[in-house]
Amino acid sequence: MQQKIIYILFILSSVISYGQVSINVNPDKNDYSGKDVVNLTITLEMNGSEYNQQTPIRLPDLSKFNIIGSGSVNNTYIDPATNTVITQRVSQLALEPKQKGKIKIGSVLVTVNNKIYKTEPFDILVKDVEKKTVASASNDVYLNMEIEDKDVYQDQPTVAVLKVYSKNMDNFRKVKNIRLPEQDNINVHPVNFTKSEIDPSSSYGNMASQVLAVFMVFPNEAGYVEVPSVSASVSTYSNKNKIVSNKVKLNVKKLPEGSPECFKNAVGNFNVSVYNASKEKVEVKKPINVVIKVSGEGNLSDMELPKIVESPDYEIFAPKITSNVAPGTTGIKGEILASYIVIPKKAGDILIKTEQFAFFNPASKEYTDLGQETLAVNAFSHDQIMEAKTTVEKVNEYTNNFLETVNTPVLKTTSFKVKEKGKFNWGILLTNIAILLGLFITYLLFKTWQKKRTLVKETVPSKSLGSVAETENEIRQSLKTDINDYFSYLENLKDHEDYQKFFQTVDEMDSEVRNQYFQSSAEDFRKFLEGYKGSAVAEEYRTLSQKIQIEKYAPVKSSEGMDELLKAIVNLYSQISK
Template sequence: MQSRLTYIIFLLISIISYGQVNLSVTSDKTTYTARDIINLTIVLEIEGSDYNSQQTKLRLPDFSKFNLIGTGSITNGFMDPETNTIISQSVTRLALEPKQKGKVKIGSFLITINNKIYKTEPFEILIKDVDKKASVANNSLKDVYLNMEVDDREVYQDEPTIAVLKVYSRNMDNLRKVKNIRLPKDNELDVYPVSFAKSEIDPSDYGNMSSQVLAIFLIFPNESGYVEVPGASASVSTFAGKNKIVSNKVKINVKKLPEGSPESFKNAVGNFKVSIANISKEKVEVKKPINVLVKVIGEGNLKNMELPKLAESPDYEIFAPKITSNVKTETTGMKGEILANYLIIPKKAGEISIKTENFAFFDPDKKEYIDLGQEVLKVDAFSHDQILESRTTVEKVNEYTNTFLETVNTPVLKTTSFKVKEKSRFHWNVLFVNIAILIALFIGYLIFKNWQKKRRLQKVSKPVKPIGSVAETEKEIREQLKTDVNDYFNYLENLKDKEEYEKFFQTFEELDSEVRNQYFQSSEKDFAGFLENYKGAAIAEEYRNLIQKVQIEKYAPVKSSDGIDILLKSIVNLYSQISK
């Protein structure tokens, strides 16, 4: 009896140590038509390190009743950190075309591992005749597939991996009907598009099907462990309407960051540099604000990392910063710079050290933490009396003159326009240039009057233009309603240079309203939907981001010329594309 008990114990121990093998097969549905493609997914999961002698390849059942039009497989391997168990997963996908109608049986898939045969259960599918009432367009949609390919499926937390979304079809015309691409969304992932530009169509890609790249994007996993990336989606437009198609899901093994991180490490993963500078042009005066710029430049998770802040000090007062980003997402990663513009008010005279907090990041290439420490900016603050004593006689006269002109104003002439600028002098070149401009304008005025006179004479003898058709009249009205955005661009440039920011934002709202009215869209939300349908998802997303940036910049307590300049460039770039 004791020998039997010992035998049972050893048998259980051997079964536990050997692990487990799971072989399964699933179909995308159970009922098909004669023109449908049957997609089978075969999953082989092996848990345990002792299953390392796969003696045969996956043996397929009898497919004489089908045409095998496509096949592909992928293998993933990782270690479960909780159980320290090695898990290997192999996924094989088959695309079949039925040859006959009715109930068709799909047999067992077989594989031999460690001298043991594993098989799946056979199952039946139903092949129905094609519904004659269904349109040809709807039938063609079933031949369109999305596939998401991830470059690196084993990354660190907050380390990016590149993903490519491709569309496949046996009918090349179906590829041109794919629109409204939606990238995956998940709370554990940050997804940033790299490009929505469609590639050239490859007429003979996987399984003799045509393919085309629809989008390239970066995926930043926020949590470690086994993370599943949801499928991307798109719509296929036909005369009957729009139909949604969804890509495959992808699993990523997200590695935990190594232990022993510095106290100053938050979540920065990549390679970065930090700098600090005083961007105010005037001398630093006690109890008067200065602008201090903290810049983080490099490559990594720039958009979701925690930036180093300015350290608190009794020598100065800190206000909330204005954040500006200049970041590009490329196939190699996210690169650029993040700018934090702080408003600092010194509290004492003398040398003041403005410091940043300690900053550290993890470099995935070197697989180590790098502590950059603190960045220090030393400034000399002067009292108000010291500032006055350091001024020259000319600067003092200019200040007194400006004070007088600001406080004394006549009802006939606005004297504040005669304020004397610091260290200004008379430039003869400016005078000559202005005289030349006035002469040119006068000559232009004479030419214009002469041309206007000739035009009136021609209009008298010109025959009456016949009334065109309704379509021609409607086209002419649309051309008249078209907004000349270049005039707005020039005016916005002038307002920016004069630092009249309130008029700048009012003018932008007028530009946005006129462009929306040109396309008969009353609200920003409707206009964004219109752009997504007729200009593409990239233009629509750029429009939403621009409106958000304008609102942030408009209500910011401190406005910088650099931020307004970047905003103006974005406005010119976007509305030039919309008005083409």
């Protein structure tokens, strides 16, 4: 009887030892500095197939931390020695401490088979936590960079908001010269620099706040990536102080495995197309313009574009890249055009192929392979194209060549070029003959007028030419442009946000003003101004020219920045053109 009891107890102890639930939490260490990340590993293990996890793992109060990353993995296997199903769930949390000192981390809870299991609370020690805002000026002005989504994929954007805090609202207008962060492992693209309305209440004491800028951050490597500080200047009448914001850590996830071989770094949602932008017939050894268009939204400005595949049937040259993009909700959206010069080497059907292209879509968390785009063109030899032309088309081509090469000072004949027509048109032929006769008669009249003018000049007494300075002044006055007309036109273009025409008009105005002083280049004009108006005006001209070029090629143009640029243009060119 005693042996049976011992045998039953042995069986029960075996069942208890192989059918159990355990949960524990382990930090990577107990003492942390202010820049360290607290990594917690939560392990739940259930030995036995009869155990069912009824609730997800419930975390303790983590309000004293910023959760900058998380991840989990599940493993299920059978112990060959006991034939027991073992289920193991491992979760990891990356935490950023908000305060220093001893911080208690409470119990982690989970319910399995109507029973609650929990871990024991424990303490960690944090030293010297960096503050979220950085004071840097005597007038109590703070910058803070806020990034809500800190858990992103590689090359996936996250939006950063830059705010300024101060107890004195008058300080907000003194904050200028915002410099966005620069670092090799991130790409930064501005969204806008428009200041928001002032918020009189904020989460930082009695200070008011204002949004200064919004920009996108594209991390291009996985792991923990730290976004550097944003800097700005606070200008007063007496001095100029520099202020910097806090730094933000991102948890950048690696892209999933199983990517196509043609995948490079495109993250978002895109489409690819290829077309022939040349309207003429394709001729052997004559260039055509083949365009690859990539459109969509994502890391459009930073990704590697598909190229045209080399072939013995044609020759290709480096493309000209043209972009038409703007900030979107999930990245940079718009289209990028890669214009290639392609020269066919043989007559007949030619297939121009692009490289295979694939991208990763963070929304669906899947890769999409768009494959290869193909453009079919039919190239003709020179003899074939000449044989296909009618007599009228040959006459038109001869006339157009004549009008392009012979141009009289009286009439600009290139404007009379005739476009090719697909069918015979007697009206065009008669028009060409009339134009040629008209040009011949005009030439005869012009030569007669020149002879009469020469006779009149010989009979009129010569007039005193005056001094060189007087002559130069008269020419300058005759060339002088009413600069105020340009200012009004530029103001109108700025208000309608026609920035392309705005900068074209600025270049035209600069050229007109330089012609007043007989200076062909900007560098010669700057040297002229140094002697004519002084070194201060010359330096102001050089600085303004650089500022115009920066604003001209900036991807996003703010109305405030364009206002300041126009004021600087009006101020400087009013002095120069006096």
